[in-house]
Amino acid sequence: MKRGKDQEASAAKLQRKDVPEARQLRKQAGDWLKQRRADAGLSQVDLAERLGLKYYTFISQVENGFSRVPTETMAAWATALDLEPAAFAKHLLLYYEPELHRLLFGAKK
Amino acid sequence: MSVVAFERKQNTGLWSETELNTIVAALNIALASGNGRGWETGMTEKGDAQWYLLGPLPDQACELCVSRIGGRYILENGSGRLLFEHHNLALVAMHARAAVRSTRWGLVARVMLLWCTARHMIHEEIEPLLIESEEMLVHLAPQLTVFA
Numbered sequence: 001m002k003r004g005k006d007q008e009a010s011a012a013k014l015q016r017k018d019v020p021e022a023r024q025l026r027k028q029a030g031d032w033l034k035q036r037r038a039d040a041g042l043s044q045v046d047l048a049e050r051l052g053l054k055y056y057t058f059i060s061q062v063e064n065g066f067s068r069v070p071t072e073t074m075a076a077w078a079t080a081l082d083l084e085p086a087a088f089a090k091h092l093l094l095y096y097e098p099e100l101h102r103l104l105f106g107a108k109k
Numbered sequence: 110m111s112v113v114a115f116e117r118k119q120n121t122g123l124w125s126e127t128e129l130n131t132i133v134a135a136l137n138i139a140l141a142s143g144n145g146r147g148w149e150t151g152m153t154e155k156g157d158a159q160w161y162l163l164g165p166l167p168d169q170a171c172e173l174c175v176s177r178i179g180g181r182y183i184l185e186n187g188s189g190r191l192l193f194e195h196h197n198l199a200l201v202a203m204h205a206r207a208a209v210r211s212t213r214w215g216l217v218a219r220v221m222l223l224w225c226t227a228r229h230m231i232h233e234e235i236e237p238l239l240i241e242s243e244e245m246l247v248h249l250a251p252q253l254t255v256f257a
Contacts, residue, residue, distance in 0.1 A: 020145075020167045044154045057176040058189030060153035066161045066171035067187050 027065030029095035033077075034063045040081045050080035068096050121179070124150055124158045128198055132160055132175055135202035139209040145169060153178075162209070173205050184208070 048056035078088035093101045145166030162173040171187040182201040184193040193204040
């Protein structure tokens with residue numbers, strides 16, 4: 001089915017080398033967030049409810065790597081995922097602002 | 110007489126060609142502006158379709174997102190702010206176009222403000238310096254011609 005293939009190809013494009021680094025890092029952040037949500041035993045709907053969102057679509061937007069967790073709601077995300085807000089923000093900074101993370105906390109690993 | 114209860118077809122899964130065409134046609138101005146702008150599709154955990162308008166390079170962050178949940182279309186910006194929702198996609202696409210326009214006009218307004226500030230600074234700071242040096246030149250020119 002053509003449109004199915006088109007949309008699969010579109011998702012596969014994320015893995016390609018010509019995808020900007022910022023986007024690849026956002027996708028990694030999204031995967032990490034998805035894993036943390038799974039660890040907390042929450043669905044996207046559950047997390048959206050905890051964050052007071054009407055729809056869960058923004059959770060998917062972030063986890064798919066197209067958007068960031070907004071700074072003003074980072075603490076709420078962390079709390080909803082049973083994580084310590086400072087550690088949560090520090091880890092996300094690694095993906096969202098890698099150079100700033102390096103300057104503040106030194107080299108990765 | 111009994112009424113037959115028709116089960117309403119659940120509108121889930123991938124975007125149809127018609128849906129994609131409706132969204133892309135409405136946002137063609139933003140998409141044609143270049144700079145690496147584009148669009149992608151995705152899925153929520155529950156299999157609901159999402160369409161993302163990506164901003165310019167190098168970030169290509171999501172500027173607008175249209176999602177379809179149970180036959181209802183949801184328009185959000187890249188920060189998750191709910192902009193509009195309706196069961197009519199054409200109407201949602203129209204709002205998406207308006208949202209992109211307002212973003213662009215906001216940018217134009219900021220550029221104009223920057224331009225006015227720069228002009229004001231030139232007028233206030235640099236022009237007096239130029240006038241001062243011009244006056245100095247007028248004073249010194251006759252003396253310099255004596256040495257020449």
